[in-house]
Amino acid sequence: MAKIVVVTSGKGGVGKTTTSASFATGLAMRGHKTVVIDFDVGLRNLDLIMNCERRVVYDLINVIKEEATLKQALIKDKRCDNLFILPASQTRDKDTLTMEGVQRVLNELAHDFDMIVCDSPAGIERGALMALYFADEAIVVTNPEVSSVRDSDRILGILQSKSLRAETGEEPIKEHLLLTRYDPTRVSTGQMLSVEDVQEILAIPLLGVIPESKTVLHASNEGVPVIWNAESAAGAAYSDAVARFLGEQIEHRFITEKKGFFKRMFGGGSK
């Protein structure tokens, strides 16, 4: 039985697509046959971050409209054998996503894959609702700032009221909090909400904290999901998050300020 995981946030620009790319890659690296679907119809991005934009022929909408088969539309990742990408259409709009169509595609994918990662568009409109409707688990990507937390809260409410699991009264969608663009230095100076602040408001389990890092932007531009960069803090943090998602107990890193040589020598940065 395939597990459907939606990566969602409500707010735009918090790192959903970056997370979807790295998370799906991480699952595949650990041996799970994984497909990642771009639900952001009209604003296709995932293929860029996964560096497969030059190989897109058919897309999700083509499959929904039965203009192409899944086999034709799925793009195999170049680095990882277990990973496939189902890109979004750039020319259509989100209204072409029908519930029956999405369900049919997901059912078909469930035969061949262990993990189905749905990269949700921002907002709470049709695209976002379709991405989360059939989900078993949700990764709520949140930046440590008030408006992002508020939007995540809104999305959590929708997960628990407008999803298939909510409507049929099944066990609710399992929620995970992923804090991205976290900067411990700015937290300690009070410019950013802390992990505890965010958790206090959202009250869901913490899957991971991805530190703010230039490597992430660089990786996106290169089209290599940051999780491949195991030396980088962001890459390591994504690996940890994937491991935790799969049930491993790993202590959280990158939450406190990293003290440099001088700071340690002179005791600076204590507050």
Next chain:
Amino acid sequence: MPMQELAKESSPENNGPCLQLKGSLLTLTVLELRHYEFEQFNKELAQLVKQAPNFFSQTPVVLSLEKFISTEIPMDFIEVVQICQEYGLHPVAIKGGNEEQQMAAIMAGLPRMPSSGKNKSAEDSIPIIAPENYIHSKIIRHPIRSGQQIYAAQSDLIVLGPVSAGAEILADGNIHVYGPLRGRALAGVKGDTQSFIFCHKLEAELLSIAGHYKVSEDLRDQHWGEAISASLNGNQLSITKI
């Protein structure tokens, strides 16, 4: 043709029983008499009515003699009823009293109600009456998120978890939040001024009881972040630490 059929159908109902006895639990105001002299009774009642004139219009009351200090002079219930009615109170029965007083009351058209307390007859009557009038509180066991709205019609609302900023909870009765209250809470939305709001941590955007409200800005200087109860003090919403 349809008219005839209709008449036929309705005729058995007209021949059915015209009355039915039903048990019911009603809330009545009890006027407790401790002793009685015409002058003093009249004066005290006038004062009471002056304080809350709206409360005493066409209000049925039960006269309680349970704490009455008996005197030699027999009770003049007709006089008591007259005074009461002048002020909008309508005695419908008495409670307690000795045999003599009960007889006098019956003569004045006031039957005796079973006394409250732990006597057997009162206990027996509870199970029959209670289920018909009892409305269970609405209980929510999950966090209420931004954008969600929960309404408890004709009952209390109990939330076991946080109420997020941007969420709204409403009840015809009281509201209990066993967690932080960060959204909007409106109790007594049908106008029950006796409603309360309780929460473990006050961080609300708005508190309202029977339409009298305070917004976050006005709430911040008093017990912000603490466990509180909110109730109406006249027209003023007052917050008390619990």
